[in-house]
Amino acid sequence: MEDYRKIFRLVRPYWPRVVLAILAGLIVSGLNAALAWLAKPAMDDVLIKKDARLLVLLPLALFLIFLGRGIFTFCQEYLMASASQKLVMHFRNGLYSRSIELPLGYFGKNSSGEMISKVINDVTALQNLLSFTIKDLFKEGATALALLGVAFWRRWDLALISITVLPLALYGVGSLGKRMRRISRRAQEKISHITEFLSESYAGIKIIKAFCRQAGEAGRFEEITRDYYRENMRATRVSQFAALIMEAVGGLGIAFVIWYGGRLIIRGVMTAGDFTSFLTAIFLVYTPAKRLAQINIGIQQARPPLERVQKLLSEPGEQDGSADLPPIRRSIEFKNVSFVYASARQKALHGINLRISKGEIIAIVGKSGGGKTTLANLLPRFYVPTEGAVCIDDVDISTATFASLRGQFGIVTQEVILFNDTIAANIAYGKPGAASEEIVAAAQAAYAHDFIAELPQGYDTMIGERGMRLSGGQRQRLSIARAILKNPPILILDEATSSLDTASEMMVQKALENLMANRTTIVIAHRLSTVKKADRILVLEKGRIAESGSHRELYARGGLYKDLYDLQFSAQETA
Numbered sequence: 152m153e154d155y156r157k158i159f160r161l162v163r164p165y166w167p168r169v170v171l172a173i174l175a176g177l178i179v180s181g182l183n184a185a186l187a188w189l190a191k192p193a194m195d196d197v198l199i200k201k202d203a204r205l206l207v208l209l210p211l212a213l214f215l216i217f218l219g220r221g222i223f224t225f226c227q228e229y230l231m232a233s234a235s236q237k238l239v240m241h242f243r244n245g246l247y248s249r250s251i252e253l254p255l256g257y258f259g260k261n262s263s264g265e266m267i268s269k270v271i272n273d274v275t276a277l278q279n280l281l282s283f284t285i286k287d288l289f290k291e292g293a294t295a296l297a298l299l300g301v302a303f304w305r306r307w308d309l310a311l312i313s314i315t316v317l318p319l320a321l322y323g324v325g326s327l328g329k330r331m332r333r334i335s336r337r338a339q340e341k342i343s344h345i346t347e348f349l350s351e352s353y354a355g356i357k358i359i360k361a362f363c364r365q366a367g368e369a370g371r372f373e374e375i376t377r378d379y380y381r382e383n384m385r386a387t388r389v390s391q392f393a394a395l396i397m398e399a400v401g402g403l404g405i406a407f408v409i410w411y412g413g414r415l416i417i418r419g420v421m422t423a424g425d426f427t428s429f430l431t432a433i434f435l436v437y438t439p440a441k442r443l444a445q446i447n448i449g450i451q452q453a454r455p456p457l458e459r460v461q462k463l464l465s466e467p468g469e470q471d472g473s474a475d476l477p478p479i480r481r482s483i484e485f486k487n488v489s490f491v492y493a494s495a496r497q498k499a500l501h502g503i504n505l506r507i508s509k510g511e512i513i514a515i516v517g518k519s520g521g522g523k524t525t526l527a528n529l530l531p532r533f534y535v536p537t538e539g540a541v542c543i544d545d546v547d548i549s550t551a552t553f554a555s556l557r558g559q560f561g562i563v564t565q566e567v568i569l570f571n572d573t574i575a576a577n578i579a580y581g582k583p584g585a586a587s588e589e590i591v592a593a594a595q596a597a598y599a600h601d602f603i604a605e606l607p608q609g610y611d612t613m614i615g616e617r618g619m620r621l622s623g624g625q626r627q628r629l630s631i632a633r634a635i636l637k638n639p640p641i642l643i644l645d646e647a648t649s650s651l652d653t654a655s656e657m658m659v660q661k662a663l664e665n666l667m668a669n670r671t672t673i674v675i676a677h678r679l680s681t682v683k684k685a686d687r688i689l690v691l692e693k694g695r696i697a698e699s700g701s702h703r704e705l706y707a708r709g710g711l712y713k714d715l716y717d718l719q720f721s722a723q724e725t726a
């Protein structure tokens with residue numbers, strides 16, 4: 152019952168359509184009953200009494216009944232489809248907009264393929280459930296009742312006999328429902344494996360080719376689809392087995408009815424017309440009974456996807472703060488900050504204490520995996536510190552709204568993320584509706600204008616998925632232009648110049664220097680030549696600040712920084 156209530160709660164906003172669809176379905180049920188009803192005059196009056204006037208009227212009535220069935224079935228299907236499609240559309244939109252509000256940590260645990268599968272496959276399962284259950288429940292339910300009514304009217308004793316077998320069928324079908332739920336849960340998992348696999352392998356097509364792994368990948372895919380095939384066949388067996396039970400039980404009932412009814416006719420207790428009408432009703436009740444039996448199985452089948460979607464909807468989203476953070480005036484401060492990734496055991500940052508004054512340029516260097524990106528990620532609150540707090544002007548950023556906090560940052564991430572849109576749209580991503588002069592100015596500042604101007608469609612060039620049609624350095628310059636256009640008070644540059652050649656790096660470096668003026672900047676770089684000019688350099692070692700000072704101070708100190716620096720320059724000199 153709880154399942155049915157849930158379904159009705161879902162369709163409530165679309166009730167006018169649903170009610171009309173149900174009404175149309177009820178008319179179809181009535182027409183079905185009329186068909187059985189008319190079997191009696193057809194037999195007794197036309198065939199036996201040879202009534203010529205009825206011979207004209209009856210076929211006409213039959214034609215009208217069939218026509219009516221067609222028309223009202225059309226209305227019913229159309230209305231029901233529009234209600235369920237509409238519901239699914241809104242549901243899917245809600246699911247997507249909710250899912251992108253989830254914290255980054257959630258996406259670390261759930262693959263993008265899984266997410267895609269939820270939004271596409273699970274929601275489709277929901278749609279099937281709605282259109283089938285609600286439609287069938289009413290139409291087939293009413294048809295069955297109306298036909299049974301005709302049967303009882305004609306011969307109540309025979310009708311009673313023929314429904315005694317019903318509990319038998321219900322029991323069999325009910326026990327299949329539970330199995331169906333298990334199978335369907337597995338089938339849904341399999342389909343999410345398929346989407347997951349596909350989204351990964353198309354994204355990694357270059358590596359697949361480079362390592363000649365096509366055959367291997369095709370083999371893995373075949374395994375996954377074979378699993379899915381097996382689960383589907385299992386599901387088909389169960390649901391068709393339910394149909395088979397109904398078939399067998401129904402056959403038993405009808406065989407008995409014919410035997411018993413035949414005897415009544417032979418003894419002259421019942422007319423042939425009554426019997427024909429009764430039999431027609433019983434035959435016609437058959438299809439709706441079978442479908443009703445399958446509704447329960449359908450509901451069991453739709454339960455796992457519904458549960459999964461509900462689980463996603465109940466995930467806590469990113470906790471937005473309530474206060475608007477004013478633009479930075481004095482400083483950013485890390486107060487005894489430690490951080491552990493949810494999926495990791497070790498701390499990525501240990502007790503970081505750091506004060507960055509407004510307008511300062513801070514460079515963060517250190518070995519790979521030292522925690523540089525992690526440190527930068529805490530600033531726009533991509534992640535929340537496990538201990539301690541990050542403050543801007545002594546306000547804990549966890550109390551600030553995302554819009555007021557993230558609006559202050561321009562971020563050039565380590566992995567360049569671009570969207571499959573035009574160059575102009577990608578640059579203006581953080582400032583929709585920017586004037587084209589602004590976009591060009593930003594591109595010029597990022598030394599991207601020249602290569603863009605050489606493209607056949609210039610700023611209107613589509614760059615392909617994740618910017619596939621551009622070179623690595625070009626992509627990086629676009630992401631710098633994107634940060635420049637936003638014109639934020641705080642800049643985070645994570646390896647912003649790592650894929651540029653030395654000549655363009657120097658140019659971009661100049662551009663960034665212009666950009667850094669009057670801004671607070673956090674630069675993460677492996678190439679130490681790019682960090683020499685920073686006001687302060689921090690060396691992060693295993694999540695701790697090991698050294699801090701200017702280039703001169705740190706070099707003179709002869710610690711980690713000197714080692715890193717010497718290593719890099721001796722390597723360059725040998726090259």
Ligand SMILES: Nc1ncnc2c1ncn2[C@@H]1O[C@H](COP(=O)(O)OP(=O)(O)OP(=O)(O)O)[C@@H](O)[C@H]1O
Nearest residue numbers: 259492494495499518519520521522523524525526
């Ligand atoms: N999403 C994540 N989930 C779990 N652990 C992570 C995650 N991202 C990073 N780590 C771990 O946290 C530590 C610090 O990683 P981080 O990305 O901050 O290093 P980094 O200093 O930026 O290195 P690189 O110079 O290579 O970019 C590493 O040990 C890494 O394995």
Ligand SMILES: [Mg+2]
Nearest residue numbers: 523524525565
């Ligand atoms: Mg990093």
